[in-house]
Amino acid sequence: MPRLALRPFLSLLALVLMPTFAQAGPYDAQFRRFLETEIAPAARTAGVPQSVVTRELSGLTPDTSLPGLGRPDAPEAAPSVNYQSEFRAPARYFRDSQFNALVAQGRRLAKQHAATLARIERETGVPGRIVLAIWARESGYGGAKIPKDALRTLATRAFMGQRRDLFREETVAALQILAEGHISRARMKSSWGGAMGQPQFLPSSFLRHAVDYDGDGRRDIWTSVPDTLASIAHYLKWYGWVAKRDWGYEAVIPQSVSCTNEGPDRGRPISEWVAAGVSRVKDRPFPAHEVPQPGFLLMPAGRYGPAFIATDNFYVLKSYNESDVYALFVGHLADRYGNNTGFVQDWTPIRTRSRGAVRKIQLELEAKGHDVGGADGLIGFKTRRSLGAAQEKAGRKATCWLE
Template identity: 55%
Template sequence: MRRFFAALLLSLLAFSGLAATDSLAASNRAAIDSGFREFLEKSVWPAARAKGVPRGVFEAAFSGVKPNLDLPDLALPGEAAPVPETNFQAEFQSPAAYFAESKLAPVVTRGRQMMAQYSGVLDRIERETGVPGAIIVAIWGRESGFGAAKIPYNAFEVLGTKAYLSRRKDFFFDELVAALQIVADGHLKVGEMRSSWAGALGQPQFMPTKFLKYATDFDGDGRRDIWSSAPDTLASIGRYLADAGWERGRDWGFEANVPSRISCAEEGPDRRREISRFVAQGVTRVSGRDFPPNELSKPGNILMPAGRYGPAFIATPNFYVIKAYNNSDLYALFVGHAADRMRGGRAFEGGWVANKGLTRGDVARLQTALQKQGYDVGGADGLAGFKTRRSIGAWQEKNGRAATCWPSADLKNLMR
């Protein structure tokens, strides 16, 4: 009997603890919701009103909307905003997984069909912008599966939450106001404003400010319709890339054999030189063909998006125009490579080593350690961009290790 009462007491204490926790969670949630409504009224509404957004649009957009605390990269009030341990975007995860043939092949196959179906539209866009149709179609395929992908989120819930709670509040604040402008201008109704978890809209997955700047009426119906019009979608992507600086008549890059005597720490667009100089150092194309004559006197740079654990490339400035669309080396490479294959090119010659690497938090701590030793890693954001990769390579060479230019568990342990 004594054991029974002891167990009963423990269960009551546990229940009261859970009740207290639930009560605290409810209290915090209520405070967040209240703060969100105040933020909308005191910050968002004045900015929206200044852009000509009617009060009715504002009220309809946020009717019943509360912060979605399940979204990634949030920092609750009173909490620090640490770098998340997990990479939520595929573009910043494993290169081997990102370039799996099961992901590439469907984009290439369907992309060829889309290029044939919209050949006239794409030819006209290329004449006007200089951007090849295959590049545009590859972006369309990667962003929304050529318009087939479901876009599940309420854009105002996503953008409102991120403007209030994300690590990049100012960025999302501007995007939120732009989303209100889109409705105020009559492009969509409030209920039609669906987005990705990051707030991107339509088939080209434009952020709202990009819609206002680049969305194009190409089918002549009087609407800039990136939700259901393929011509408008394709032309909008082309306009975006042209404005970002696409160089007419140049390729995006070439898969290359980069000899081991050329350090992977030499990677980066800020270390461009004439492609002929790389050729003089022994860099060749994996295809066995020469670099095009018109490219030899023009600038390029080494690109090793997985360090020595994957293929190497000579990238042209157009690679970084694609990257302006989505700030990821893997994304830009996927688009360029898929476009090549749509036009009859071959798969990568070099393989991607299935190197799991580290968590995003691990990479951020590694970046911080490198910064303390004077290396420029481009910021401790947990993403292994070219500055981080080449800093790793430079550290490895300085410390008598083979340069891989890629974060790894053993490197993390060495730098503790």
């Protein structure tokens, strides 16, 4: 470089670099030590080459804009806000306008990918309509914006989020994916929670369940529709999807059947539910092949909304997302690809509370000997039936919901 040009160049370089130094975050140095002492050694132990570790971790900074973070030097605190819609009041989750749009697009895609979906169902036993419904829920059939740098997001959560041990493992798994060459770092996008691509897999799920279904030698859940659909089905098969069984049936639950009977640990043959007075809506019979099979009472809003007799496959759907209403959404959307009608029973407006307030109630129930499934601020089936049991003990009608 000519000597006379050197000074202007250095001045320009200083202007370019100055914002970088000025914008350094308060945790950058601590984050760098975390990567060097915890993530890098674990990645090398998992077989990630040092060249990949160096390439991907160099210059990485925490994304402190993510929701649900705490201080890296403080214990993990229980979240006080419900960031995910799956854990709020169910009614808003089942708007007809949303289903109508998803059904119309899903029917078109079912025709477009009919051969692929049929092959997947033959190989896994998972119906194409279930695969389509998960694809819809997770990424709007691949149309949703998934903007985050997956590695940065995962490493930030491992450093200063909740469930840090989990996300340390997921950060290492993300480095393994990059080392295997399935996707470039620039294209490895995730949600703010670290779930990647169209099926929204965490990296460990990708390593275990993602498949190359279009034969190009890469497991690409970001841009390949065949890889995406087959990966979803293989995930469900691995978690125990029972071929030729449905996910569940909307049912009328008489007052003589307490809502405290809800849950996957309180199942009984569907024939016994029928003998107790449970019936399908619209006076339709349960399918003959289902009657001797186990069924499970499902009341996601207690007595304030539709009720169901679920099958084992409902709980396979929950392996994708622990929320009852998530699994119900998937099953309901899958049904509506055929007959686009909503639930027969209505959602009654119900009281909701912050996650912190729910956790306080759970702690009170635990102090009285109830098993709420952990005081996490989420109203799962154990919390619902504990609320119902407390209501019955107090001589009140059990609603299995917050009062």
